Amino acid sequence: MIIHVKVRISLRYALKDMHEMLGNIVGGDALIAPPSTKLSEYGLITKKYIENINEVYDDVFVDRYVIMPNHIHMIIIVKNGESRKGHGAMRGNGECCESMRASTPTAAIIPGIIRSLKILVTKECGFSIWQRSYHDRIIRNTEEYHKIRQYIKENPSKWQDDKYYTK
16 A cells, blocks of 8 residues: 655654653563563553554554653654544544644644643643653655664663663
């Protein structure tokens, strides 16, 4: 199946004060699988809502993501710039809120997705874990796309060299 990709966006957002609340990096020796994040309760909540994005928006696809102890990396692909349920935000029940609109579908979808993810995780956790903003970047070519995908895949194994590593 061929999918016309309108926009690929790389996202990174971190936790308040860089607290390592989403999990711990485990593995990486001869007896254990490659390094990965063992998710905490908050990490599992976050994972649930990241994986729900594909169900809410049929023209948006979370291509790859990794939940690190204190930040998240994601590649989101916007195929046609439209959402099955509008341009708005997710609700906890998977429905879409029509109240948020912008001049272009892509401009509305990404901020709405991130806002919804943060709101839903905050509600379920009982407090906010997120920094105010996030970093996004449009992936301009195939080479950059593959480089970012590889970076996300390898991020747990390079945790001690990560700029967000706090120990």
